[in-house]
Amino acid sequence: QKEVEQDPGPLSVPEGAIVSLNCTYSNSAFQYFMWYRQYSRKGPELLMYTYSSGNKEDGRFTAQVDKSSKYISLFIRDSQPSDSATYLCAMSGPNAGKSTFGDGTTLTVKP
Amino acid sequence: ETGVTQTPRHLVMGMTNKKSLKCEQHLGHNAMYWYKQSAKKPLELMFVYNFKEQTENNSVPSRFSPECPNSSHLFLHLHTLQPEDSALYLCASSQDLDGTGTTFGSGTRLTVV
Numbered sequence: 001q002k003e004v005e006q007d008p009g010p011l012s013v014p015e016g017a018i019v020s021l022n023c024t025y026s027n028s029a030f031q032y033f034m035w036y037r038q039y040s041r042k043g044p045e046l047l048m049y050t051y052s053s054g055n056k057e058d059g060r061f062t063a064q065v066d067k068s069s070k071y072i073s074l075f076i077r078d079s080q081p082s083d084s085a086t087y088l089c090a091m092s093g094p095n096a097g098k099s100t101f102g103d104g105t106t107l108t109v110k111p
Numbered sequence: 112e113t114g115v116t117q118t119p120r121h122l123v124m125g126m127t128n129k130k131s132l133k134c135e136q137h138l139g140h141n142a143m144y145w146y147k148q149s150a151k152k153p154l155e156l157m158f159v160y161n162f163k164e165q166t167e168n169n170s171v172p173s174r175f176s177p178e179c180p181n182s183s184h185l186f187l188h189l190h191t192l193q194p195e196d197s198a199l200y201l202c203a204s205s206q207d208l209d210g211t212g213t214t215f216g217s218g219t220r221l222t223v224v
Contacts, residue, residue, distance in 0.1 A: 004153070032209050043115075043201050043215030044154070051211075088154065092210035098167060099210035101154040 003027050006089055006102030015111050019076040023089035023102045026070065030091040033065050034099065035074045038086045047087075048074070079109045113137055115216035117202050123222045124192065132187040132219045134202030142208055143185040145177060148199040148218070160185060161208060192223045 006023045013019055021035075032051055036044035050056045053067040062075040072091075076083055089102040115136045124130050136143060145157040159167035160179040174196075176188040185202055199220050205213040 002153075032211050034210060034213075036215075041217070043203070043217050045215070046211075046213055049211040090154075090210060098156055098159070098169075099213070103151070103153045 001026060003100050004089065004091060004102045007105055008103065009105035010108065011105060012108045012110060013079055015079060015081060015109055017079050017109070019079050019083070019107060019109075021074040021076075021087050021089070021105050021107070023072050023091075024070055025072070025091055025100075027091070027093065027100070028067075028070070029093035030100075032092045032099075033063070033072050034090040034092075035061075035063055036088040036090060036101075037083075038088060038104070040085075044088055076107075079107075081109050081111050084108045115202055115204055115214050117200075117216035117219050119219055120217065121220045121222075123224060124189070125224055126192060126194070128192075129188070129190040131189065132200055132202075132221075134185040134187075134216060136183055136185075136202075136204035136214070138204055138206075138214060140204035140206050140212075140214070141182055142205045143179060143182070144203040144205075144213070145175075145185065145187050146201040146203060146215075148201055150198075154201070157187075159208075166208075189221075192221075194223050197222045 034049040035047045038044040048063045060077045064073045086104045090099040092099040142161045147155045158177045178186040199218040201218045202216045
């Protein structure tokens with residue numbers, strides 16, 4: 001079983017839709033939870049990170065962590081075509097320097 | 112130059128060749144990383160360097176040899192690679208090791224023929 005499971009997608013939504021991207025994990029030692037966005041032919045770009053449980057909002061993006069359920073989500077409001085990319089969840093624990101990544105979900109937002 | 116710069120962007124090499132990938136970070140970070148990204152697989156951490164010292168070798172075959180001469184530069188020396196080593200090789204850097212401030216380069220697309 002993988003340590004991090006990410007909803008596989010691909011996901012295709014119309015412009016303006018609310019998008020929900022999700023990951024589950026099995027390692028209860030994870031403390032930092034990250035979301036990356038990766039455009040084609042580019043490296044991943046850190047969008048947001050959360051420490052432990054709770055919500056964090058940044059503009060149209062909201063990250064949620066539920067440590068009791070070992071479940072994290074990224075919500076994108078009012079999605080735009082420029083949000084079309086692959087989204088990667090990642091997690092790290094006390095043994096830092098070793099982030100574990102999900103497989104990624106490819107999102108397409110259609111105008 | 113800003114961020115994390117990787118060269119070359121693309122590399123095609125034969126199985127008997129020796130080549131090197133180069134990474135430079137302009138962020139003043141202390142830690143640098145090599146990751147491998149293959150199609151339909153999650154990012155795989157290969158090596159971690161913190162203050163020039165290797166702190167992680169994630170069971171990487173010896174045909175991949177990293178070198179970190181200082182906190183700003185990281186190399187990945189390649190020799191006698193296999194076709195299955197074809198992938199996108201990503202360099203990253205961060206100030207701390209908790210993963211929260213990691214900046215990635217654009218990667219080197221490696222094809223082994």
